[in-house]
Amino acid sequence: MMDLSYSRAELLVAVIARLLEGCRHVTVGASSPIPGAAALLRRELTQGAMRVTILGSNRYNAYTDGGVETFDMAAQGRIDAFFLGGGQIDGQGNINLVGTGTYPASDVRWPGSFGSAYLYYLVPKVILFREEHTRRVLVPKVDFISSPGVSAPGVYRPGGPYGLLTGLAWFAFDKQRQRFRLESVHPGHSVEEIRDQTGFEFDCPDKVPYTRAPEPDILALIRGRIRNAIGETYPRFASTFAG
Amino acid sequence: MNQQPLCELAELAAAVPDGAKLVVAQDNCGVSMAATRELVRRGVRGLHLVCVPVSGLQAEILVGAGAVATLETSAITLGEFGPAHRFIDALRHGRIRMLDSTCPAIHAALQAGQKGLPFIPLRGLLGSDLFASRADWKVIDNPFQPGDAIAVLPAINPDIALFHAPLADRAGNVYIGRRRELLTMAHASKQTFVTVEAISERNLFDDPKLVPGVVPAIYVNRIALAKQGAWPVGLPEHYGCDDAALSRYVQSAKTEEGFRRYLDEWLGEAALTV
Numbered sequence A: 001m002m003d004l005s006y007s008r009a010e011l012l013v014a015v016i017a018r019l020l021e022g023c024r025h026v027t028v029g030a031s032s033p034i035p036g037a038a039a040l041l042r043r044e045l046t047q048g049a050m051r052v053t054i055l056g057s058n059r060y061n062a063y064t065d066g067g068v069e070t071f072d073m074a075a076q077g078r079i080d081a082f083f084l085g086g087g088q089i090d091g092q093g094n095i096n097l098v099g100t101g102t103y104p105a106s107d108v109r110w111p112g113s114f115g116s117a118y119l120y121y122l123v124p125k126v127i128l129f130r131e132e133h134t135r136r137v138l139v140p141k142v143d144f145i146s147s148p149g150v151s152a153p154g155v156y157r158p159g160g161p162y163g164l165l166t167g168l169a170w171f172a173f174d175k176q177r178q179r180f181r182l183e184s185v186h187p188g189h190s191v192e193e194i195r196d197q198t199g200f201e202f203d204c205p206d207k208v209p210y211t212r213a214p215e216p217d218i219l220a221l222i223r224g225r226i227r228n229a230i231g232e233t234y235p236r237f238a239s240t241f242a243g
Numbered sequence B: 001m002n003q004q005p006l007c008e009l010a011e012l013a014a015a016v017p018d019g020a021k022l023v024v025a026q027d028n029c030g031v032s033m034a035a036t037r038e039l040v041r042r043g044v045r046g047l048h049l050v051c052v053p054v055s056g057l058q059a060e061i062l063v064g065a066g067a068v069a070t071l072e073t074s075a076i077t078l079g080e081f082g083p084a085h086r087f088i089d090a091l092r093h094g095r096i097r098m099l100d101s102t103c104p105a106i107h108a109a110l111q112a113g114q115k116g117l118p119f120i121p122l123r124g125l126l127g128s129d130l131f132a133s134r135a136d137w138k139v140i141d142n143p144f145q146p147g148d149a150i151a152v153l154p155a156i157n158p159d160i161a162l163f164h165a166p167l168a169d170r171a172g173n174v175y176i177g178r179r180r181e182l183l184t185m186a187h188a189s190k191q192t193f194v195t196v197e198a199i200s201e202r203n204l205f206d207d208p209k210l211v212p213g214v215v216p217a218i219y220v221n222r223i224a225l226a227k228q229g230a231w232p233v234g235l236p237e238h239y240g241c242d243d244a245a246l247s248r249y250v251q252s253a254k255t256e257e258g259f260r261r262y263l264d265e266w267l268g269e270a271a272l273t274v
Helices: A008-019 A033-043 A068-075 A115-120 A189-197 A216-230 B009-012 B034-041 B058-064 B085-092 B103-115 B180-187 B243-252 B256-269
Strands: A025-028 A049-055 A081-084 A089-091 A125-130 A160-165 A169-174 A179-185 B021-025 B047-052 B068-073 B097-100 B120-121 B138-141 B149-154 B160-169 B191-200 B222-225
Touching: A008 A033, A008 A125, A008 A160, A008 A216, A008 B021, A025 A033, A033 A049, A033 A125, A033 A216, A068 A115, A068 B103, A081 A115, A115 B103, A160 A179, A179 A189, B009 B034, B009 B191, B009 B222, B021 B180, B034 B058, B034 B160, B034 B191, B034 B256, B047 B058, B047 B103, B047 B180, B058 B085, B058 B256, B085 B256, B103 B120, B103 B149, B103 B180, B138 B160, B160 B180, B243 B256
Parallel strands: A025 A049, A025 A081, A081 A125, A125 A160, B021 B047, B021 B160, B047 B068, B068 B097, B160 B191, B191 B222
Antiparallel strands: A160 A169, A169 A179, B120 B149, B138 B149
């Protein structure tokens, strides 16, 4: 294990903030403290020019038309990036937020699909985010498709998976090939470990770089203003995640 | 004939018939846990519970208490407090009919309901198992642009909308602020029942700043005063959720016996209606 001067959560916040470059408006869904912190970091780096909506926040939520406004905005192209996770994610980018085994009497039942079966189709930059990188989560084929990674021709789909970020690596999604490509491995981990822990096949270049570590000024921001800002929505997360 | 909307909590709960299609809000919008407790106390059965667009403790307790026949929701979650054990248990044993949904589908179907439309088209959905699991959802060809497949959903017109709000007046107007889905719920439903933190002696329409955030009395059938009526869930801008109570619930509800003990204690507590 390398001696790292930052936590994994801090690395992930910094990585997501980089992925959000160029976005005008990012929305963050429920139970997403790391994407929330990352969106606030990108906003900070744009001096507030990038808009952030955090569902569940009062301060970072300028909606006045109720819960439907997120979905109306997405359908109109007013949301550039969103985050989805999954109890299971497969190599075609299908996600399962419902449960394992035979639906509906699932062996393991998760909360449900939330807005995934809509936002995944409509938001151009959907970043799949799941810290746990194991064969339990990254499976050959999901047991239930809450939302598919790709759609048949004739299905309206300006959105879709941009990539998959885990606690070990970053994969980009290739829409033509309908599969993931390993782009970088987080410091302290190896391609071999990624192969061992991933249940689906993915494209892998001969040389895979390490994920770029957070720069000192970025770390300072995360540990200061960003930790403070995300604490409004996620007080328990804010008290533990940053050094 | 319009009846006087103000009533006691028990009367409000008694007016929810067994088998009603009941629509409730998510935790950050105003959840009437006070009315939920009265519903469980009176042993309501066979509800078709529609959650806008998700629910937490409210649905979990109604399911655990055996009050729900059909559950239509995009998720049941108690967030960081842990799994919704009674919901999971009911699904495993086939005790409820599950209509898994996605958030915008519930919003859109209610919007169809408020417009008096039979159905509404919605993007997304196609090719998912979620769509395949819903026999009541269909796909059509866009009549204005052939070759563009689009899902259509039947309107939702609940029998009763139930939520908790900060303020009502004696005429039956209810202040909801920017929680606009509550207005949609009221518009789409045949009746609306509300519990409130306080009753204003002044008509809410006399204050132009409040009016845009008001559900007008024409939609509202029953209002009961229930201070801290969302507890242990929070009421945004008024009070937060009770972390200790929610943690204790999740611990208790791991087993059916633990849930029953929790329920007995909860039902035994004097209502906070002052």
